[in-house]
Structure formats: C-alpha cells, structure tokens
Amino acid sequence: MLETYGWSETLQNAFLPYAASGLVPGRVIVQQRGLYRLITPFGELNAGLAGRFAYTAGDMEHPVAGDWVAAAARPDEGAATIHHLLPRATCFRRKAAGTGETAQVIAANVDVALLVASLNADFNPRRLERYLAVTRESGATPVIVLTKADACDDPSGPIAAAGSVALGAEVIAMSSLTGQGLDAVRRLILPGRTAVLLGSSGVGKSTLLNALAGQALMATQAIREDDARGRHTTTHRELVLLPGGGLVLDTPGMRELGLWDTGAGLSATFADVEELASRCRFRDCSHGGEPGCAIEAALRDGSLPEDRWLSYGKLQREQAYLDRRDDPVAQGEERRKWVRLNKDYRSRKREKGRGWADE
Ligand SMILES: Nc1nc2c(ncn2[C@@H]2O[C@H](COP(=O)(O)OP(=O)(O)OP(=O)(O)O)[C@@H](O)[C@H]2O)c(=O)[nH]1
Ligand SMILES: [Zn+2]
The missing domain is CATH 3.40.50.300 (P-loop containing nucleotide triphosphate hydrolases)
Structure with missing residues (x-):
C-alpha cells in the first residue's frame, strides 16, 4: 500500500535498521507547525516529533511534506510519533528570510x-x-x-x-x-x-x-x-x-517562490553561458572589452541572446545578495564580480546608446 505513495527498495533498505525496533515507515502528507499527518501501513495517522528527535535534528532535518519517516504507530489512537527522517532523494530549499538560518526545506x-x-x-x-x-x-x-x-x-x-x-x-x-x-x-x-x-x-x-x-x-x-x-x-x-x-x-x-537558493542550479541552467566564458582568451576575463572575449563575440554575432546574458547577470545579482546576507565575507566575492561585470556591460551599452548588433 505504501508503494502507491512511492515506497521503494532504496527506502526499504534505509528503513531496515528501524524496523527491528518496531517502527513503521510513513510519508508526510501534511505538515503544519510541528504537527504532521502520515500515510502509514495502518492508514493515515496524526503525528508529532519524538522529543529526542526534535531536540537533536537540525533545521534541515525536520520532516516536511513529501518526506519519509520512521515512526512509532499507535493505530488505536490514530496517532504516531516520528523518530527518524529517512534519506531524501530530492529536496526543494529556500533561503530563510531574516532568521539567520541558512536554508529552509x-x-x-x-x-x-x-x-x-x-x-x-x-x-x-x-x-x-x-x-x-x-x-x-x-x-x-x-x-x-x-x-x-x-x-x-x-x-x-x-x-x-x-x-x-x-x-x-x-x-x-x-x-x-x-x-x-x-x-x-x-x-x-x-x-x-x-x-x-x-x-x-x-x-x-x-x-x-x-x-x-x-x-x-x-x-x-x-x-x-x-x-x-x-x-x-x-x-x-x-x-x-x-x-x-x-x-x-x-x-x-x-x-511562494521568492528568493530561492539557486547556486548550483544556476550553473546548470546557464551551462551555455558559463561554457562560453570558459573560452575567453584570459582566464580572469571581465568580458569588458578584453581581446579574445568569447562572451562579447557571442553577443555581437547573436549566438548569445542579449536578454539571456542580462538574465544570467540578474540571477547572479540576486544570488550575490543572498550570499552577502548569509555570509558577509566569504562566498560572495566571486558572484560580486559578476554583479560588477554586468553593471559594466549595461552602462557601456547605455553609453553607446545602441545594441551590440550595431557595432
Ligand atoms: N483558456 C484557458 N484558460 C485556462 C486554462 N487553464 C486555466 N485557465 C484559466 O486561467 C485562470 C487562472 O487559472 P488557475 O488555475 O486559477 O491559475 P493558478 O496558476 O492556479 O493561479 P494561482 O492559484 O493564483 O496560483 C482561470 O480563469 C482559469 O479558468 C486553459 O487551459 N485554457
Ligand atoms: Zn570574456
């Protein structure tokens, strides 16, 4: 019956150690302020976190909708207590706003x-x-x-x-x-x-x-x-x-898709832009007029659409903002470079008053 909800062999293997202690697997179908509803082999049960688990688990390890957990079931009461989180295959995260936490699942x-x-x-x-x-x-x-x-x-x-x-x-x-x-x-x-x-x-x-x-x-x-x-x-x-x-x-x-954590995903989505940048003659090319700049060449011949380049810069800027907020010294330097470059590009473009295509 849990197969209907995506139970798999991988999960079964991860769950094995907990089966010995009498726990059952469950998937979170509702999560609201520390209260959960699970689908389990006993049907749907309301659940809370075991004290020890709530105390030791980091913010990222608190169960959310879609998570699989190991729980002690009390079917007569329609209730259960969550003791462990099973490994996540995937997870959507968001930088938590203004709380000092790094991310929120x-x-x-x-x-x-x-x-x-x-x-x-x-x-x-x-x-x-x-x-x-x-x-x-x-x-x-x-x-x-x-x-x-x-x-x-x-x-x-x-x-x-x-x-x-x-x-x-x-x-x-x-x-x-x-x-x-x-x-x-x-x-x-x-x-x-x-x-x-x-x-x-x-x-x-x-x-x-x-x-x-x-x-x-x-x-x-x-x-x-x-x-x-x-x-x-x-x-x-x-x-x-x-x-x-x-x-x-x-x-x-x-x-609510606000400012999301896009670090590695950003590179994957703009793999073509980053690949282009790697072909500039100088490794530290600022794409600001150096000879042999592959980005500028691609913008000029149209193979890199201008709005895609600007969009890349915009997402980099948002990411730089998040990095700066969460880690004032480290991390951000690389991305701040992109912010600067992108500003350069835009102001130079304004000076020219026309697009690259007119060069
Ligand atoms: N013509 C047409 N209209 C559609 C179609 N799908 C949705 N709509 C209309 O688009 C409007 C918005 O649809 P929703 O399904 O409420 O959009 P939503 O993305 O859920 O919006 P939020 O709940 O605000 O996030 C409604 O008036 C729908 O009737 C479609 O396939 N064709
Ligand atoms: Zn370049």
Whole structure:
C-alpha cells in the first residue's frame, strides 16, 4: 500500500535498521507547525516529533511534506510519533528570510517538477529560467508545461522560446480546457512518482491539477475531523493521489517562490553561458572589452541572446545578495564580480546608446 505513495527498495533498505525496533515507515502528507499527518501501513495517522528527535535534528532535518519517516504507530489512537527522517532523494530549499538560518526545506522527494507557464499573454522565458534553476538545484526533473494552448493562435513562438532556455528539459503545450496535451502531462506522473507544479499566479496550475485529479480531488483533498472540543476542522491534504496512481505535492511553500537558493542550479541552467566564458582568451576575463572575449563575440554575432546574458547577470545579482546576507565575507566575492561585470556591460551599452548588433 505504501508503494502507491512511492515506497521503494532504496527506502526499504534505509528503513531496515528501524524496523527491528518496531517502527513503521510513513510519508508526510501534511505538515503544519510541528504537527504532521502520515500515510502509514495502518492508514493515515496524526503525528508529532519524538522529543529526542526534535531536540537533536537540525533545521534541515525536520520532516516536511513529501518526506519519509520512521515512526512509532499507535493505530488505536490514530496517532504516531516520528523518530527518524529517512534519506531524501530530492529536496526543494529556500533561503530563510531574516532568521539567520541558512536554508529552509520546502518539499522533499519530488521526482518531477512541472514548470507551468501560460501561452496566452505575457509568456516570459526569463521566469522559466528561474524555475529551471530552482528545480535543478533540488534534484528533481524539470518539464516545461505551456498551458492555455486553446487561447493561443500560434504557440510555435513561445514553444521555441521555452525550448531555447530548457537545455534538454521536455516542453509540452497543453490546454486544461480542451484536454489537448493532458495525456502527455499524465504520462510524466507515473504511479508512485511525485510531481509539483511551479509557476506564477494565474498560469493555470489549479485548473491543471483539477484536470489531472478529476473528481478525486474534491473527495480526497480535505481532511475533516472533530477536534478535542468536537468542532469540525478541515485540513488541506498536501500530497494528492491522482486516479492514475501518481502524486502531486501542493503546498503553500511551493507556491511562494521568492528568493530561492539557486547556486548550483544556476550553473546548470546557464551551462551555455558559463561554457562560453570558459573560452575567453584570459582566464580572469571581465568580458569588458578584453581581446579574445568569447562572451562579447557571442553577443555581437547573436549566438548569445542579449536578454539571456542580462538574465544570467540578474540571477547572479540576486544570488550575490543572498550570499552577502548569509555570509558577509566569504562566498560572495566571486558572484560580486559578476554583479560588477554586468553593471559594466549595461552602462557601456547605455553609453553607446545602441545594441551590440550595431557595432
Ligand atoms: N483558456 C484557458 N484558460 C485556462 C486554462 N487553464 C486555466 N485557465 C484559466 O486561467 C485562470 C487562472 O487559472 P488557475 O488555475 O486559477 O491559475 P493558478 O496558476 O492556479 O493561479 P494561482 O492559484 O493564483 O496560483 C482561470 O480563469 C482559469 O479558468 C486553459 O487551459 N485554457
Ligand atoms: Zn570574456
């Protein structure tokens, strides 16, 4: 039964030592302020952290939605106590704002991230680059899903634009309204696999989730219970089981995409830019007019689109800001260099008053 929720041989092996002490495996389907709801071999149980675990676990090791844990179950009470966190296959993290913590885990064990953008109006490939970087950092597989194909006369432009930033990620054009492309999306979320939907407000994430889940969503999403005083309470289930067997993780944290930790993911998403920079004649090239600069050459002949270069600089600047805030001395120096370079580039461009193409 846990296989439905993604239980695997790898997890089974990690769990083995805990089985001996009578614990059971469980997956977190809701996490709210230190209270958890788990799916376990005994069905759904409400859970809290064991005192010792809460005391010794670091911030990053506190379970979040999607996590697998080892817990002591008390099925008669409908309750359990979480004693251990099982290793995460993937994890979405965010730099915690202003708390001095280094990072905050948002979701765990996501296999595929659907990066949702709308084909109808302001389609913005720059936004996709950010989501791609975040996803690559997490370890999940990104797929670009372009919604509202029914409201777009010619989607070939946006599809090509998405493809050009995707660096190998699959691109699917679809419509939740007509059902076009819906099967292609369904095939991404195989039984036991966990997906998330990332994208700006209004691009159609909820509509897509409803189309994927069909009738099942309304029936299963809300957990109604009587609290201690006999009042009805409703909790939003964060891990939604689709009729076809796949899972979608839908948490408030995943919906608020603020300043994310994109370090390694940034390099993967801009591998082409970093590869170009490595071909400059001078290893410490500032891309500011030195002879043999591959970046400037590529900007001039158009093989590196200018907005992609600027977008790279912008994400570097945001990352530099985070680095500076979290570690005032170290780390940031390399990225601050990029900030400077990018400013140089932009001011020199302003001086010229025209684009590189006019040189
Ligand atoms: N024409 C068309 N409209 C769609 C489609 N999918 C969603 N919409 C419309 O787009 C609007 C926004 O859709 P939502 O699903 O609420 O968007 P969302 O991404 O969940 O937005 P947030 O909840 O704010 O994050 C709604 O009016 C939908 O009816 C589609 O495939 N075609
Ligand atoms: Zn250079």
